[in-house]
Amino acid sequence: MLSQAVILVGGQGTRLRPLTYRLPKPMIPVLNRPFLEHTLAYLKSHGVGSAILALSYLPEAIQSHLGNGANHNMALSYAVEASPLGTAGAVKNAEPYLEGTFAVLNGDIFTDLNLDAMLGFHRSRGAEATIALTRVDDPCSFGVVETEEGGRVRRFVEKPSPDQVTSHWINAGVYILEPEVLRHIPQASHYMFERGLFPRLLELGEPVYGYPFSGYWLDMGTPEKYLNLNCDLLSAKVISHLIPDLSRDGVSCAADTVIHPSASISGPVVIGGGSRIDRGARITGPVVIGADCRIGEGASLERAVLWTGVSIEAGSRLKQCLVNRSETGGKEQVISFGQP
Numbered sequence: 648m649l650s651q652a653v654i655l656v657g658g659q660g661t662r663l664r665p666l667t668y669r670l671p672k673p674m675i676p677v678l679n680r681p682f683l684e685h686t687l688a689y690l691k692s693h694g695v696g697s698a699i700l701a702l703s704y705l706p707e708a709i710q711s712h713l714g715n716g717a718n719h720n721m722a723l724s725y726a727v728e729a730s731p732l733g734t735a736g737a738v739k740n741a742e743p744y745l746e747g748t749f750a751v752l753n754g755d756i757f758t759d760l761n762l763d764a765m766l767g768f769h770r771s772r773g774a775e776a777t778i779a780l781t782r783v784d785d786p787c788s789f790g791v792v793e794t795e796e797g798g799r800v801r802r803f804v805e806k807p808s809p810d811q812v813t814s815h816w817i818n819a820g821v822y823i824l825e826p827e828v829l830r831h832i833p834q835a836s837h838y839m840f841e842r843g844l845f846p847r848l849l850e851l852g853e854p855v856y857g858y859p860f861s862g863y864w865l866d867m868g869t870p871e872k873y874l875n876l877n878c879d880l881l882s883a884k885v886i887s888h889l890i891p892d893l894s895r896d897g898v899s900c901a902a903d904t905v906i907h908p909s910a911s912i913s914g915p916v917v918i919g920g921g922s923r924i925d926r927g928a929r930i931t932g933p934v935v936i937g938a939d940c941r942i943g944e945g946a947s948l949e950r951a952v953l954w955t956g957v958s959i960e961a962g963s964r965l966k967q968c969l970v971n972r973s974e975t976g977g978k979e980q981v982i983s984f985g986q987p
């Protein structure tokens with residue numbers, strides 16, 4: 648069993664703007680709980696009792712929320728970068744906290760990958776580094792990993808152009824590493840796994856393996872993927888260990904939610920505390936409504952995620968969208984996809 652994992656929390660999540668101006672990407676709410684809490688619950692379910700958060704963007708927001716991890720039954724440590732050190736540099740910066748074989752997770756992925764099975768594979772191959780691989784239709788925004796039979800990695804192509812795509816198996820952003828690989832990462836300088844350490848290990852002839860898996864996997868780094876993640880969890884396409892008893896086709900709402908008797912709500916729907924659903928409103932799941940929201944008279948919502956404190960005007964019709972309140976002026980901003 649793995650006992651330690653490093654979670655990479657850097658970058659500004661530029662593709663998720665305007666959601667991440669004041670909130671680091673891993674703190675954005677998924678089913679009304681910060682994304683990172685789902686990741687910690689996932690790690691815990693695999694027996695990982697200690698996580699090191701490698702932070703470079705808005706570290707205080709994360710540290711003040713999670714503290715020492717006691718509320719999550721997890722021992723948390725923080726390795727904060729003065730300036731971004733890149734994915735591998737961030738793990739080097741966490742070296743003082745590491746002992747023995749450990750896992751590394753990109754801080755923006757949601758998966759049900761079986762870490763124990765991956766560790767068994769890593770050990771059986773005598774690997775120094777094992778990279779989880781998932782199959783995607785379009786690998787161009789990911790890192791393609793070519794492997795030989797038996798799983799040994801032959802080549803990496805990070806963010807290939809369409810004519811460079813030689814495989815649909817990509818780096819899923821979960822690694823199992825032996826501590827020895829850390830000696831190949833320069834101290835206190837910017838260095839990446841994807842373009843730096845992993846190709847270097849291949850040059851050195853070190854055993855680097857790819858572990859293909861077929862379970863759920865999603866990088867929630869774009870607004871549309873983020874919406875999909877919320878909807879997939881609501882429709883039980885994948886389960887979060889943080890909320891294992893979520894009502895699958897029903898309506899989970901806080902005790903103080905006020906719902907007008909003429910409103911119609913069909914699940915799966917999650918509603919946060921202090922929200923109010925007015926006369927004749929129609930909510931058709933999957934829908935997440937944050938705390939202190941108000942859905943005006945006759946408004947309709949379908950396949951949507953609303954953040955805290957959002958007010959939907961009477962009669963509005965919203966479908967396939969995210970709604971939050973902008974920092975300036977407190978106006979609602981709607982990010983919508985596809986048909987209105």
Ligand code: GDD
Nearest residue numbers: 655656657701703731732733737753754755789790818866
């Ligand atoms: N601490 C720290 N410091 N974390 C960082 C830094 C840094 O300087 N730079 C990036 N990160 C974190 C990000 O916050 C994210 O959690 C993770 O490292 C990966 O960075 P992304 O910016 O999300 O990369 P990507 O999605 O384009 O590509 C990566 O993930 C793909 C899978 O989702 C690569 O690893 C690809 O090869 C991979 O396929």
Ligand code: MG
Nearest residue numbers: 753755866868
């Ligand atoms: Mg990403």
